[in-house]
Amino acid sequence: MHDWDAIRYFLEVARTQRASAAALRLGVQHSTVTRRIRALEAGLGVMLFEKSRANGFTLTEEGQQFFVYAEQVESALLAAQEALSGAAQGLTGHLRIGSTEGFGSTILTPLMVDFQRRHPGITLDIMPVPRYISLSKREADIAIALERPQHGPYLCTKLAEYALKLYGTRDYLDRHPPIHQRSDLSHHTFIGYVDELLFSDRLRYLDDWVQASQVVFRSTSVLAQYQAVLGGQALAILPCFLAAQDSRLAPVLNADIHVSRSFWMYCHEDLRQTRRVMAIWDYLKQAIKLNQDLLLGEQRTLQIPS
Template structure:
């Protein structure tokens, strides 16, 4: 029978598809990973991976079947560890949460600081990135995305709606033609995304408002767009939770230009019985709900819950 270490090595290689990446995450040598995988395949009398320079370690049909069982074993061991360490005790362990870049940097990070202060036995990884987070590869324990996952063994909830508005600096607005109606946009320049590199169609909102030739600065990063707006050379559509906290920015045509989007929070179904994951899940639901005014642009300040969130 394979031991837990062998299964742990297998899971890391399956998720990263690279022995070198798995070795880095496990804190061992590359040769140790490949040796343990060969030993596991011999003990199971099955080929778990197809190996190539181009695609790395790709799961075979046997590997895919074993991966399902291995994840169940992993989840069961995590739940057992928490139960035996004392369910009523202080939360401990490690969690990784992935999110869209702007929300993760300006809202999620300060909330996670507050969560960690409440649970000092916890360690956290925050991943605010301009791309999708893969839970199937266990890149994170909890993900916050612009779209609800269409398939997969996930526990999912709508976290919040949020609003985006057109923003510019006071200096820009003072030195350019006035903006009283949508037609006045033709006299202005804009900042937006690199269209062919968008990771979600939910970010494709500028095209409906202005001609492409009026966009003078593009970036895959919403934080880069935010910094570019502060340069005072153009306007940009920004989420209110980012721009409303900066007094240097002013919303333009508020009644005519409002874009609504949503955040979805999800985790792997196997983690719903893991106490620390559900504690963070409940905290985020409470904390983000408390900040609806900021998400809609009616407030300029992020709030944290006044009392600890309930642990599931």
């Protein structure tokens, strides 16, 4: 049977669909990757990938079957390595966490700085991105998303509910017609998402309140929208955990315009056996529970667990 390196090369190519990308992640030459894949296919007597310039390396039916077994081997080896190396010392190893952009930058990052202070043997990649994180391609060990995964071998929990409200700068509100009720919004302009580039329908909330013609500034990034609001030219619906921490912003129609959404945290079921993953899992559940009021817009500062 082939050695672990052959399986590792296979997994990286399957996840990235490019030999060049797999080589970069493995720290080897492109030719080394393609040679190892050819040797693995020859040894197994099957074609694992269909190869083309347009689509790169695409798993065949046999490749998809082998991928399931290869992931099980990978998870078992990682769990064994952690159990043996961590038996006599604190948490060690590397973890990658993918998250929605606003939450990842504003909430997750400072919490993970605190977690790493507690566990200096852990190295972290934090990926706050305005797109879906694929655990099947091992883009991350843990994902925090707006929607619960519909299928897959995942351990999943509802991390928290959070609120969004309409915000503007105090200067904007002083310079423009007063807003006492929803009908007053017709005299104002807004900031929102680029509709055709939305990665989740859970972000499609501005449509409930204003006409499309009133949206004069659009971005795929909630942080860009936040910065645009600070420019004082328009209003935007923003997460309370982002906007409530900034004294320059004030909620508009606070009792009337209120959007509720949820964050879900999930990881591969196999990672339930790894101490470092479960340590971050438990830490985040505790820390987010402590900051539930901030997520709902009833508190203005992030609390770090004691």
